[in-house]
Amino acid sequence: MSQTAVPPSAPPPAAPARRPGLLQEVDWRNYAIYIGFVVIFVLFAIFLADDGFLTGTNLLNIVRQTAIISIMAVAMTFVIAAAQIDLSVGSVAGLSSVAAAMSIAATGNALFGVLAGLAVGLAVGIVNGSLVAFLGVPSFLVTLAMLGIAFGLAQYITESAPQPILNDTFNAIFGGGNIGPIPGLLVWTIVAVVIGAVVLNKTRFGRQVLATGGNRVAAEYTGVNTKRITFTVMLISSVVAAIAGMLYAGRLESGRYQWGTGDELSVIAAVILGGTSLFGGTGSVIGSLVGSLLIGLINNGLILAGLDVSQQQIIRGLIIIVAVALARKK
């Protein structure tokens, strides 16, 4: 009954009658983020050459500094493509970092630290996902509340104190180590992006996420379990945020409730810069990665150019506005 049996009518037609000209209008806006990335990269390479912008160390630094944002942006791409939002990722990362650090301190075992961190992600994800998918509470509200709860909880259980991690294995795996010349964080990023891109574009789940975000009613009427899809993207987002928190913990050899604070804004900006529609229905994991790298690139360039923090913030904001305005579909 559910076979894919299109009756063997006529043989498959040649390419359907094609109106000349229509396919030639390539919408350059789809590529705005890539063009913008290249333009800014070239500009920095020219003007900041003497400040060491093009050195291998500096470029690896950019990757290292943006890795955690990039990884969270992969998951956020799914959330936004499904027409939801997750504002709690930054503080979930912070909570996960302290949970991991405290478990390691208590047990001396890295594995328990990882499990504790993941447990934070699962617990928050299940709460977020259930409230959004099954009770229909807007994700903006649920995750805004969760942002405060997770942050407060992390601060409360640590009494605002940093939780040092003395376990070298943990620190090496999560962000601190290198594989040959390649920073471990780069490996984490590549793995996350590859899995994310394949899942979004090539699996049933990914297609159903896009359909749910594009038109929830039509997706439901076509047999997509839109509640499960919504639940799952919220869960993925929290679990990935928890992993990001452990990457902070490993790289900085401690868990602190401040880790990840404000990251939700960078993550969402990266995803939107990457061409994912804030209204759902479209999404590009590669775009999100480039969006994240672009933000990192701008930060790095502005620091090398000797701007102070306040100037950096203003210029970064302006560049993001220009980039999003250019990428906007008419």
Place this chain on the structure above:
Amino acid sequence: MTAGLNNVERARAASGPDPVEMRGIEKGFAGVPVLRGVDFTLGPSEVHALAGGNGAGKSTLMKILEGVYRPDAGAIRVGGREVTLSAPKDAEAAGIGMVFQEFSLVPTLTVARNIFLGREPRRFGLIDDRAMVRRAGEILGGMGVDLDPTAELQTLPTGYWQLTEIAKALALDVKILIMDEPTASLTKTESEALFALIKRLKEQGVSIVYISHRMEEIYRICDRITVLRDGGVVLNDDVADLTPEQIVAAIVGREMDALEWEERPAPRGTDVPMLEVRNVTAANGVTDMSFRLHAGEILGLAGLMGSGRTELARLLFGIDRPDTGEILLRGEPVEIANPRVAIAKGIALVPEDRRQQGLVLDHAVRDNLLLPLLDDLRRGGLVDDRRGDGLVARLIDRLQIKLSSPKRPVRLLSGGNQQKVVIGKWLGREPEVLILDEPTAGVDIGTKAEIIQQIRELADAGKAIIVISSELAELLAVSDRVLVLRRGTVTADLDRRDIADEESLQLAIQGV
């Protein structure tokens, strides 16, 4: 306004210049000519039908008149004066109003607020709600419509949305009104009210361009007709001087009798019906409904809006749940908890509102067609896109969907082709029971004939089919049997052979 004044006005109007005169209009998109030198004249107090198939150029021509597109060549005169319409506000200033097929209304606002949206009467810089409600009342009263201007739009039936849309245009004091498929979402009674309103507007000196595919309406209310085909005018004459066959022939470019009933062989198969509904009652309005449907049979559902037609479809597809009663598939009672269960059991629904319920408009045609088939296309966890593309090509070919590329968004297709995509979504799954709710609403006559033919072929292939339609001619053309529904229950179960004509079915629906 007295009749005498009307006559004076009409006489004056009749002697004046034509309200709209478009000469030699040409327009192309990306090098593709859409209009090739079109002449179009709208006379004073005239209701002028504009007809043509998908892509014939109707919408483009009217969008030029609304100031949305600028023509590549040609001249436009409004009331005898040459005008340049480079933005919708220019058309508004020239007294041209538009009633959109897709409503341009805000459901959460009141009728009055919708009518004056963006042009609210002000007092001391603030919106003068009382004046707004009063003037909305005057406009609605002038239309002969009894509608509370303070009612929130979303609490009203669709028919009132249409009237609000018209009132919104009239609030601008228009002399020229463009109506695009205004009856597409209206019931018979609502349509009647609209026709009365059109007559009234005509008497008040408003000229109307009436875009429609419905022959019956064209004869009923239109004075003249212009038919476009491939961007050129192929017919322009008084409606009274034309036969329906001539008009249809002009639209499709060939003779056709699509809406002719074809008696089909009685459904073969067993005594066990494919689908049986036994005394089903539900909160959505379906009340003690019972009927049977056999494999290979096309069952038409006739009834007014709210009679239980769409509500029944929602129960069978698992969107709503029955409170009491039983639904049986092949003689086995089934619980249809949600659309996924329905689909797994071989039931498919082509929903009433294809844009909201049937399609992800911004997604490619291929993604829409493959969405229900992703399970079957999986290989090693991934979707096999090559097989998917082959499937898409076959579906496009089978349904004759006209498009430039299956990778382009479905939103760019005409209404008829969009509907074919919704039907195509299900064909790949070979459903046993196919429910089509208003399958040809807003679809041109050529495509309508193709869709009806598809339905017949599916029934011939042994599918059990339910067709819901407000258009009785279509219902009579396609059904083997017609159920008449009223207030949520079946009031008549008629063999198609026993229905003499549309009138007798209409009487049965009205319960006279």
